[in-house]
Amino acid sequence: MQNPLQILTRSGLAREAGVNLETIRFYENKGLLPAPERNASGYRQYDEADAQRLVFIRRAQNLGFTLREIKELLSLRALPKKSNLAVKQLAEQKIEAITAKIRDLKQMKQALEAISSACDGHGTTSECPILQAMEGRRSTANGCKAGGTK
């Protein structure tokens, strides 16, 4: 317990947490990092808790959470006595969203494989089954429903 409050500069924190220098100020503006203490010259002063917070953010990102959602997770984390139900729900919702995305991508892949397999790459573009499928001249794959994304 020699340095319970080691002071980090902004670049020090960036190094520590493995993020870009500017990311820190960006997160501060977004409310993901609290506005830190300043020294006499106005320099930001960080500590290990801030580094931990950045690690938290990065891990949550790797699990698929957006910064908006991570902000919510952080605010829940800040209330130790609160029920963790909301956290669980956020996780479940994210799992659902990922599942849906995987489903969509699989469907997309399947449609693309179907039309791609109809093309051997040894003809001209004018008779290419892939291009024809995109033109709607052939419904090689049944998919390609209009107005899909939104």
Next chain:
Amino acid sequence: MQNPLQILTRSGLAREAGVNLETIRFYENKGLLPAPERNASGYRQYDEADAQRLVFIRRAQNLGFTLREIKELLSLRALPKKSNLAVKQLAEQKIEAITAKIRDLKQMKQALEAISSACDGHGTTSECPILQAMEGRRSTANGCKAGGTK
């Protein structure tokens, strides 16, 4: 064969193809739609080929292609005598990319399910396994490798 060249206004084309009015000008700037003929007042004049082109774009989008890639597909389509090998390759690359994305999402989902299943939602945030996993206090899921995305 009564109207082999029915003239469409911009809003007419938008209606026909089911896209937003401004999208058309956006695509023109991006080079996805050719600059159309203009009438005496400078109004854009489209025809059925333009509507087909928009349909092509939408279908290709539904198959996961970006506008940049679609531009390439369109330029290949414009050369009927050219080999369709490049088209086939673009399709194969896209399938690869989708496959990779599905793999990443599955891994993400698995990690999230592992840490989420450790939480029943009946405790406080201070002892929430999900938050702990994000803090790195528990490596509930082995994943969460740093520096994942890029």
Next chain:
DNA sequence: TTTGACCCTGTAGTTTACTACAGAGACCAG
């Protein structure tokens, strides 16, 4: 002739998550 619907242009805003830059001030070594 007036009104409303359309069209034109350039530009700016949206979302997500940063990243970069310019111009100014601070700090430390030599």
Next chain:
DNA sequence: CTGGTCTCTGTAGTAAACTACAGGGTCAAA
């Protein structure tokens, strides 16, 4: 005291794919 390296601020740029708006011109019907 002079460099060079830090830090500060506000703002702008990146990618992707649009979407919206302001300020004007055009056209057709009543």
